[in-house]
Structures are given as C-alpha cells and as structure tokens.
C-alpha cells in the first residue's frame with residue numbers, strides 16, 4: 366500500500382484535486398496498462414529535467430531563451446506583463462499580439478508572503494534598462510492581488526517615459542486570464558487603456 370499512498374499524497378497536492386479525486390485518479394491509473402504508467406512517469410521526468418525559465422522573459426522553455434524571445438519578427442517595444450506562463454499561451458492563442466512578454470511568476474500577496482522580491486521585478490527592470498520597451502501592457506489577472514501587482518508596477522514605471530496600459534475593464538473580477546474566453550481577452554487587449 367505504501368506506493369499507492371505515496372501517489373495519492375502527491376496527486377492530492379495538485380490544485381483543485383482533493384484527497385478523494387487523488388484516490389480516484391490513482392485507481393484509474395492502476396487499471397491502465399503498465400506502459401501507460403511508464404510513459405506518464407517518463408513525461409514527468411522529462412519535464413522536470415528539461416523545462417526551465419527563459420532568462421529574458423521567464424516563460425517556460427527548454428533552452429536559454431524561449432521561442433518568443435528568439436523570434437525577430439516580434440515587436441521588442443511592446444512588453445506584456447503577465448502573472449504566470451500559462452497566460453502567455455492564452456494571449457498567444459486568443460489575440461494577435463506580436464510583442465514580447467515578461468512572466469512575473471506570481472502576484473503580490475502579503476498574506477502568502479509574496480513580495481516584489483519573490484517576483485521577476487528585477488528581470489522587468491533589466492528589460493526596461495535595455496531601452497527598447499516603449500509600452501508596458503499590464504495583463505495581470507483581474508483579482509485583488511492581480512490589481513495590486515499591476516498598481517505596484519505602474520508606480521515603478523512612473524516618470525520613466527514608458528507608456529503603461531492595462532487590459533480594458535470588463536473582464537470578470539476575481540477571474541483568471543486562463544479561464545477567460547479568447548474573444549473577451551482579445552477585446553480587452555485591443556481596448557487597453559493607458560494608465561500613466
């Protein structure tokens with residue numbers, strides 16, 4: 366039973382998966398042919414060994430830089446700041462955005478002990494110091510913490526001459542960009558409003 370308990374415990378740590386679902390998933394997996402389990406384990410190992418953060422934007426990649434940062438056709442004057450790498454995929458799929466990104470790696474949350482030092486604020490400053498960025502689009506999640514994070518960055522950029530815009534209002538409050546439909550997100554990006 367030790368092996369089963371271990372898997373249940375690991376699965377239960379995943380977001381949205383409680384003890385019961387973890388048990389259900391574990392028994393589902395045990396019913397599968399052994400090769401499937403081995404493939405799943407191999408996929409997990411590969412991700413653990415290969416995937417890293419892009420040194421320029423924080424997006425997930427397998428090399429020093431992600432494909433977006435390496436793409437010479439992307440506009441380096443536009444920088445879209447998002448909380449998580451999953452939001453990059455969402456903006457890419459849903460909109461025609463052709464600029465670059467900065468993945469913060471979270472949101473400011475004093476209650477959870479997340480301050481500016483736990484986010485990629487330093488990387489953001491480095492990007493701005495390179496002098497190519499003309500507009501920063503704050504695309505944090507429409508939640509309290511996301512708003513606080515956007516306001517913090519907005520204040521950081523005040524007086525730098527860089528245009529700062531935020532996704533248009535109308536996104537469901539408390540939501541997560543990941544779960545917002547593509548059309549709404551695309552409109553919010555197009556109708557972004559300058560905030561400073």
Ligand SMILES: [Zn+2]
Pocket residue numbers: 419420421422423424430431432433434435
């Ligand atoms: Zn990158």
